[in-house]
Amino acid sequence: MLIEEERKLEKPLPASVRFVLGRGKYVDDIFFDNMLYLKIVRSPYARAKILKVNGEITGRELSASMTSVGEGATERKTRVNYPVLATDYVSYVGQPVAAVIAEDIYEAEDKAEEVEIEYEPLKPVVDPYKAIDSEPIHPNTNSNVFVDTKLGKDFDESADVVLEERLGCERIIPNPLEPRGIVAHYDGTRLTIYGSTQSVYSWKEGICSSLKLSPEQVRVIQMDTGGAFGSKGGIYPEYIVAAYASIKTKRPVKWIETRLEHLQATAHGRGAYADMKIYARRDGRIVGLKADILVDSGAYPVGVAPWAPSWIGYQITGPYAIEKVYVRARAVYTNKVPLGPYRGAGRPEAAFFVERMIDMLSDKLGKDALEIRKINTHEGKWKSPLGLEVNDARSFLARAARQLRYSSLKRKRGFGLSFFVLIPNLEPGESARVKIQDGIVRVWLGGSSHGQGHDEFARRIVSEELDVPMEKIYFENSDTEKINRGVGSWGSRSAVLAGAAIVEACRKIREKARAKLGPRFKAEDLLSFEFDESVFFKPEGQLNSLGVNVVLATKDKLGFGRISKIISYYDAGNLLNRNMAVSQVIGGAMQGLGQVLSERAAYNEDGQLVIGSISEAGVLKISATPDFEVIFDREKSRMPHGAKGLGESPTIGVPPAAIRALEKLAGKWFTKTPLTEEDILLNGG
Amino acid sequence: MYPKDFEYHSPEGIEEALNILEKNGSEAKIMGGGQSLIPMMKLRIVAPKHIVDINKISSLDFIKDEGKRIVIGTLTRMADVEKYEALRKKVRIIPECAEQIADPLVRNMGTFGGNIAHGDPNNDMPAAVLVTGARIVCRSKSGAREIEARNFFVDTFTTALKENEILESVVIPVSRGYKGTYIKMERIAGDYGIAGVAVWFSSDGERFRDCRIALTGVGPTVIYAEKACNYLNDQRITREAIKRASEVASQESKPSDDLRGSESFKRKVVSLLVRRAFEVSLKEVGSEP
Numbered sequence: 001m002l003i004e005e006e007r008k009l010e011k012p013l014p015a016s017v018r019f020v021l022g023r024g025k026y027v028d029d030i031f032f033d034n035m036l037y038l039k040i041v042r043s044p045y046a047r048a049k050i051l052k053v054n055g056e057i058t059g060r061e062l063s064a065s066m067t068s069v070g071e072g073a074t075e076r077k078t079r080v081n082y083p084v085l086a087t088d089y090v091s092y093v094g095q096p097v098a099a100v101i102a103e104d105i106y107e108a109e110d111k112a113e114e115v116e117i118e119y120e121p122l123k124p125v126v127d128p129y130k131a132i133d134s135e136p137i138h139p140n141t142n143s144n145v146f147v148d149t150k151l152g153k154d155f156d157e158s159a160d161v162v163l164e165e166r167l168g169c170e171r172i173i174p175n176p177l178e179p180r181g182i183v184a185h186y187d188g189t190r191l192t193i194y195g196s197t198q199s200v201y202s203w204k205e206g207i208c209s210s211l212k213l214s215p216e217q218v219r220v221i222q223m224d225t226g227g228a229f230g231s232k233g234g235i236y237p238e239y240i241v242a243a244y245a246s247i248k249t250k251r252p253v254k255w256i257e258t259r260l261e262h263l264q265a266t267a268h269g270r271g272a273y274a275d276m277k278i279y280a281r282r283d284g285r286i287v288g289l290k291a292d293i294l295v296d297s298g299a300y301p302v303g304v305a306p307w308a309p310s311w312i313g314y315q316i317t318g319p320y321a322i323e324k325v326y327v328r329a330r331a332v333y334t335n336k337v338p339l340g341p342y343r344g345a346g347r348p349e350a351a352f353f354v355e356r357m358i359d360m361l362s363d364k365l366g367k368d369a370l371e372i373r374k375i376n377t378h379e380g381k382w383k384s385p386l387g388l389e390v391n392d393a394r395s396f397l398a399r400a401a402r403q404l405r406y407s408s409l410k411r412k413r414g415f416g417l418s419f420f421v422l423i424p425n426l427e428p429g430e431s432a433r434v435k436i437q438d439g440i441v442r443v444w445l446g447g448s449s450h451g452q453g454h455d456e457f458a459r460r461i462v463s464e465e466l467d468v469p470m471e472k473i474y475f476e477n478s479d480t481e482k483i484n485r486g487v488g489s490w491g492s493r494s495a496v497l498a499g500a501a502i503v504e505a506c507r508k509i510r511e512k513a514r515a516k517l518g519p520r521f522k523a524e525d526l527l528s529f530e531f532d533e534s535v536f537f538k539p540e541g542q543l544n545s546l547g548v549n550v551v552l553a554t555k556d557k558l559g560f561g562r563i564s565k566i567i568s569y570y571d572a573g574n575l576l577n578r579n580m581a582v583s584q585v586i587g588g589a590m591q592g593l594g595q596v597l598s599e600r601a602a603y604n605e606d607g608q609l610v611i612g613s614i615s616e617a618g619v620l621k622i623s624a625t626p627d628f629e630v631i632f633d634r635e636k637s638r639m640p641h642g643a644k645g646l647g648e649s650p651t652i653g654v655p656p657a658a659i660r661a662l663e664k665l666a667g668k669w670f671t672k673t674p675l676t677e678e679d680i681l682l683n684g685g
Numbered sequence: 686m687y688p689k690d691f692e693y694h695s696p697e698g699i700e701e702a703l704n705i706l707e708k709n710g711s712e713a714k715i716m717g718g719g720q721s722l723i724p725m726m727k728l729r730i731v732a733p734k735h736i737v738d739i740n741k742i743s744s745l746d747f748i749k750d751e752g753k754r755i756v757i758g759t760l761t762r763m764a765d766v767e768k769y770e771a772l773r774k775k776v777r778i779i780p781e782c783a784e785q786i787a788d789p790l791v792r793n794m795g796t797f798g799g800n801i802a803h804g805d806p807n808n809d810m811p812a813a814v815l816v817t818g819a820r821i822v823c824r825s826k827s828g829a830r831e832i833e834a835r836n837f838f839v840d841t842f843t844t845a846l847k848e849n850e851i852l853e854s855v856v857i858p859v860s861r862g863y864k865g866t867y868i869k870m871e872r873i874a875g876d877y878g879i880a881g882v883a884v885w886f887s888s889d890g891e892r893f894r895d896c897r898i899a900l901t902g903v904g905p906t907v908i909y910a911e912k913a914c915n916y917l918n919d920q921r922i923t924r925e926a927i928k929r930a931s932e933v934a935s936q937e938s939k940p941s942d943d944l945r946g947s948e949s950f951k952r953k954v955v956s957l958l959v960r961r962a963f964e965v966s967l968k969e970v971g972s973e974p
Contacts, residue, residue, distance in 0.1 A: 109687040258686035260728065558870065558957050598872055602944060615876035616944055621788075623874040677872055677879060678950040 012474045015224070015455045024224040027181040027196045028256045035183070038242050038255040039108035041098040041115045042265065043090035046124035046335040046607020047137060050089060055098035055115035059085035062244050067209040070202035070234035071341045071425065071490040072304035072311070078146055080138045080333070082300035084210060084237045084244075090119070091137055091299035092337045093609055094264030096237045101245050101253060124335035124607035128273065128296035131332040137299065138333065146297070147306055147331035151313045152385050155324045157288045159279035161364060167356050168672040169349050169655075171271040171296065171601040172594075173617045174342055176227025176450070179257035180266060182239050184246035191243055193220040198233040198450055199488025200478045206235025207243050222477040228450035229591070230341035231266050233490050234303060238265075263611050267303045268601045269342020270673075271296035272312055272349040278357050279324075284365055284372040288324035291316045291353065295331040296339065303340035305331050311346040314386050318354040319393040319421045319546055321378035325385045335607040341490060343591055344651040351420040352673070355656030359416075360669060369410065369417040369660075370401055389542040390421055396633065400548040400569040403631055414553030414561060416660030420652045422545050422570075424645030425491025429538035432501035433483045434462060434509060436531040441466065441473045445498040446486020446536075448478040452584060452647060457495055457576035458502055461641060465506030468523045485536055492645030495576055496637070501537035503640040508533040543637055545571040545644045549589075549653035552626075553661035561665040561680040563593060563658055567629040570649050574642030575632060585630045585650050592654030594620045595673045596662075618674065688726035695738045699745065699851065702737055703826045706849045709735045715851060716740075717760055717796035720787070721803050745798075745853065748772070755857045759798025763810075764789070766797055775859045778885055782813035782867035788875050801837070802852040804844040804906070807877040811838055811907040812899035813867050816885035817857050821845075824853040831856070838906040863887050864966045869901060870954055872945055878902050879945045880938070882958035884966060886917070893917045893926070898959060903951055904939035912937055913959070922967065931959035 018024055041055060053059070066082040068074045086097045098115045102108035125134045131144040183194040191213065197203055200220035208218055225232065238255050246253040257266070272295050279288040293312050297305030304311075309329030317325055362372040377393035384390070397419060400406075409415060431446035443458050455475035462473050478486060487493075509531045517525050547570040556562045566589045575581050598618030602610045611617045636642030655673060662680050663670045670679060694713075696702040706713050714733035716722050717740070725731045739745060745760035750771040757766065757779075766772065766783040773780050786792055786800065786809050800810040801821065811834070814821075820831040823846055834855075837845050846852055869881030881901030887894040896917040898910040913934035920926040940951035 106687050106690075110689070260686065558954075558961055610944060613876075615873050618873060621874040676950075677870075677946055677954075681950075681953070684953075 011471050012459070015449060015453055026178060026226060027183055027194055027223045030183045030194055030223070030254070032185065032252040035252040035254055036101045036103065036245065036249060037105040037108045038245055038253050039100050039102070039105070039112040040096045040238055040241065040255070040261070041100065041112050041117065043086065043093060043095040043097055045090055045119055045121050046093050046126070047122045048090050048119035049122065050086060050097065051118040051120055053098055053117050055100065055117070056111070057085070057099040057241065057245065059083055059087035059097070062241065064210045064240060066235065066237060066240070066300070066302055067206055068302045069206040070199055070488060071230065071345065072307040074301070074306040078301045079140050080146070080301055082302055084240045092335055093607060094261065094337055095299070096241065099241045099245065101249065126334060126336070126603055126605060126607050128294055128332050128334055131334050136333070137335055144333040145330055146301060146333060147309050147329065149310045149329045151310060151327040151329060152325040154326045155288055157279040157324065159287055160282040161280045161361065162277065163280070163357060163361055163364060164275070164277045165357065165360060165671055166273065166275050167353050168273040169270040169352055169595065170673060171268040171336070172342055172599045173263055173268055173601045173611065174229040174231035174266060175262065175614055175617055175619050176229055176231065178226025179259060179262040180232060180236065180238070181256040182242045183252055183254045184242040185252040186246040186250055188250055191218050191247060193218065193243065194223050195220060195239070196225045196232055197222050198225070198228050198490055199447060200480050201446070201486050202233055202488055203235055203239065204480050207240060210240045211243060219479070219481045221479045222448050224477070225450040229343045230269060230345055230490060232450060233488050234267070234340060259614055260612070263617060264609055265337055267338050267340025268298070268336070269340060269345070270349060270595065271339050272308065274353045276353055276357050278361060280361055282365065284361065284367045284375045286320065286322050286361070286376050289317060289322050291327045293327065293329045296334055296336065297331040298334060298336040298338040300338045303338045304345055305339045308339070308346050312350045315347065315350040315388050315421065315423060316354055317384045317386070317388065318351055319390045319419055320354070320376040321382045322376065323385065327386070336603060343588065344648040345491070347423060347648055348592070348595070348652045348655060351418065351652045352656050355418050355420070356671065359660050370397070370406055373397060373417070373419050388421070388423070389544055390546070393546060396546045396571065397548065399633060404548070404550055404567055404569055409550055412552055414661045414665040416551045416657035416664065418549045418653045418657035418660070420547050422492060422547060422645050422649050422652060424496055424543055425493050426497060426539045426543060428487065429536055430493060430497035430501055431483050431486040431534060431536045432498050432505050433534040434502060434505040436509065436527060436529065439472070439527045441468055442476055443473065443502060444476050444482045445478060445494065446483060447489030447494050447498060450489065452489070452494065453580045454489065454494055454498070456580050457499055460576060461499055461502045462506060465503055466509065466523070466526060468526065472527060483534055492647045495643045496543060496639055496645055497537055497539065499576065499641050499643050500539070500639045501535045504537060505533040505535040508535070543644060545573065547571065547649045547653045549657040551654065551657040551661040553665050555665060555682055559682050560677065561662045561682055563626045563661065565627040565629070566593070566654060568650060568653065569631045569633060570646065571633040571635055571644060572646045573635065573637040573644030575634060576641070576643055581632065581646060582630045584647055586628050588647065588650030589628065589654045590620055590625065592651045593624070593658055594618060595651070596655050596658045596675060597624070598674050600674050686727045689729060689732040691733055692735045693738065694735060695741055697741045699742055699824065702739055702742060702851060703824070703849070705735065705737050706851070707826055710848050713737050717799035718762065718794035720791050720795040721799065721805065739851070753859050755859060757797050757855050757857065759796060759852050759854055761797045763792035763795045763797060763800065767792065776817055776857050778813050778817065778865050778867050778883060779857060782809050782883065785809060785867065785869055797855065798852045801855065802844060802846055804838060804842045806841055806904060806906050807902045809867065809869065809881055809901055812881060812883035812901045814855055814857065815899045815907055815909060816865065816883045816897035819858070820856045821852060822854045822856060823847070823850040825850045829853060835909055841905045860887070866962050866966050868958055868962050868965070870958060877945065880940070880951055880954045880958060882955065882962050884959065884962040888922060891921060893920050893922060898934050900934065900938050900955055903955055908938060910934040910937045927960055927963045931956040934959045
């Protein structure tokens with residue numbers, strides 16, 4: 001039933017082709033004869049005491065806690081325990097409280113309705129600013145503020161212009177097309193996990209840690225994964241329950257998330273706010289920046305919440321050379337589903353905050369959008385007071401302006417420009433394995449595709465490095481059994497790190513082949529022997545890249561502002577596959593546009609999520625697509641294959657430029673995402 | 686996302702379907718395209734004990750052009766309504782409305798009758814049939830009766846259709862010289878609209894005659910904007926008159942605050958849509974105000 005055996009029967013097809021042919025194999029495509037179906041019973045309240053639970057699997061029986069793994073994982077100990085199944089109290093709508101298993105999903109759904117839980121509802125804490133001084137939602141803490149860090153040195157400044165504004169990016173529901181899912185299969189000695197995931201290693205670590213299993217007892221295999229956007233990198237209570245249920249029954253157990261569960265119980269993204277203050281000279285030069293950042297962490301310190309405030313703070317200066325920076329960065333508990341990474345994970349928030357301030361400053365001083373950005377850039381290397389490295393921002397901006405025909409574009413009324421820095425998540429590196437056996441090459445990476453098409457660049461690099469035809473190269477999804485150590489795919493890292501690891505693995509194979517076959521061996525020679533090399537590539541230093549977006553907006557027939565065009569000018573290094581890169585940029589641009597126009601995880605004052613469907617969550621559809629123009633500034637990086645990060649760039653660059661374009665039409669400042677339709681009804685209709 | 690147990694019936698004729706309804710009363714629910722019913726069952730918002738799938742009753746899938754009226758069978762797919770030439774020529778508001786419903790996947794399955802019988806104030810077709818002066822044909826074992834579309838929509842998810850009746854067809858009068866259109870504003874394509882407006886009217890070139898305006902998604906049911914219609918009848922065709930009527934229609938709407946906008950914003954949208962609908966309709970015949 002496993003992928004490997006099936007693959008041998010066919011020629012390797014690009015994943016994109018397999019999917020179009022309907023030959024993708026997702027976790028919900030797995031069937032075992034004796035498989036059980038898991039259904040989670042969730043809290044209907046944002047905050048309540050649990051008086052009684054009477055169900056098949058409860059927290060009394062499965063008394064385990066969640067650990068922080070995956071992107072932005074923290075080892076920081078907090079006093080707050082995140083139970084797999086809540087026992088004393090619940091802290092968000094959708095929190096798992098009990099579980100049932102049944103022979104089919106219909107029966108499981110019926111059984112779930114029979115689980116008895118008695119609650120005593122409490123007043124929830126919903127607004128992150130009110131949470132600061134509200135009664136703590138966790139009984140063993142003194143405050144809902146659980147991160148309060150300061151970055152840089154406080155300063156006094158008497159500048160010509162001081163501009164202050166509270167800005168915010170509201171929470172967004174990730175909404176990949178394929179929701180979360182897992183099949184756990186315990187055979188009496190070992191637990192095999194099949195998952196829709198961004199990281200088999202995070203899952204393994206999380207499951208081992210919660211269930212006190214040894215690493216040898218657990219294998220995690222990534223199935224084809226239909227989107228994630230950050231939401232599938234970490235571990236969730238449902239996975240622990242599924243693993244536990246399989247161990248308990250010694251039968252395979254499947255859990256597939258419904259869309260409604262996804263809306264309520266998959267970590268939301270964004271949810272960051274900032275009180276920004278900039279000090280500038282009359283010519284537009286910013287001499288100082290202060291930011292007071294607040295992250296709406298949700299109920300538990302997993303996901304990115306403990307790390308997000310200072311991560312946003314670290315890059316709050318964007319690509320600009322600002323000498324004085326002082327940041328206060330806080331995270332608060334609220335009665336919402338925990339916050340997680342969401343495409344960009346902190347980068348879009350930081351860019352939104354600084355770009356909004358720059359645009360507002362340009363209005364205040366009557367400066368052109370490009371001029372005010374240019375005057376704040378540095379020629380050559382710049383390291384911000386908080387440690388962020390930016391290279392040649394001034395010349396990049398000048399190149400972008402030329403390429404984009406800035407002087408003619410800026411005459412349009414609905415015009416927005418953004419300039420940003422992309423920091424790929426390089427820590428602690430990434431792995432690749434290249435194996436030649438039976439006349440074919442197989443390649444595994446530490447983190448595989450959740451829609452990006454890792455197979456495209458991986459197979460191409462192998463083909464170029466080993467001079468082997470593409471039809472002999474098979475890409476396999478990540479599997480803890482196939483590579484011992486790896487990280488995962490997030491943070492614009494895979495092409496850079498896993499790509500470099502493939503290059504190194506191939507070069508090792510070539511060295512060994514030379515030793516065996518002499519200097520002039522051919523592909524056929526190589527394929528008739530066996531080679532197997534694994535490499536964990538650890539980069540040094542930063543590898544940040546720059547990007548510019550221009551967004552145009554026009555007025556529609558009813559009088560609303562609408563986005564008509566998105567132009568991207570990104571430094572993506574040496575492009576490994578142009579089509580895939582362009583697709584990444586367009587998809588990400590739509591996601592960035594969704595943040596500005598409609599995507600929002602809206603809660604009411606009772607802490608109830610008022611979103612009941614993927615449409616209500618505001619995910620844009622094809623009819624909202626503007627025109628796109630994608631241009632790459634292809635300066636090779638110092639990586640062996642010259643790659644740079646890209647995947648998150650559009651979600652960083654598009655929101656500030658899009659909101660600016662609409663703001664120019666509306667003639668009033670916008671301070672948060674998403675806008676409402678009312679905001680973009682021009683001249684009040 | 687998994688429905689409760691139910692018994693599935695698949696009658697091949699209307700008599701058989703009516704027998705099942707007669708026997709099971711409120712516990713039975715007719716399923717046409719299932720585009721609203723199935724999601725509601727999966728979310729367990731409703732849990733009918735008997736599903737009466739009428740998809741095998743092909744006699745309910747028809748559009749008949751009878752000259753002075755066009756009759757549309759309940760099982761006709763929205764995609765077919767969209768494409769039917771005689772409708773385009775004679776009562777264009779109906780296909781124009783059909784093509785704005787959800788997305789092509791939904792319209793390939795979703796039925797004309799279902800969109801009306803569901804009684805969802807956010808469904809588009811009720812406003813369009815209402816302004817054309819259509820009559821709804823409801824059949825039970827004791828025979829058929831016709832209800833004026835204006836009297837059909839009682840409350841949210843509640844219509845004049847009785848438990849033992851099937852919405853059999855809709856009779857749309859062909860009124861020469863009438864023009865109009867349906868337009869709506871959505872936040873996200875396929876999501877419930879913020880508001881929708883159907884206008885249908887006659888004129889003698891100078892003055893409005895017999896104006897009909899109906900509003901989608903801004904009240905417990907589709908709303909017939911009677912005051913706005915009364916105001917506009919016999920008025921000269923001017924921008925001012927249309928603007929005034931759009932304001933009256935907006936006062937007649939009863940929207941509520943939700944994700945898609947505040948009450949006051951939705952009223953504003955109603956008035957923008959009414960204006961736009963008249964402007965578009967008048968432009969097409971060259972009598973711009």
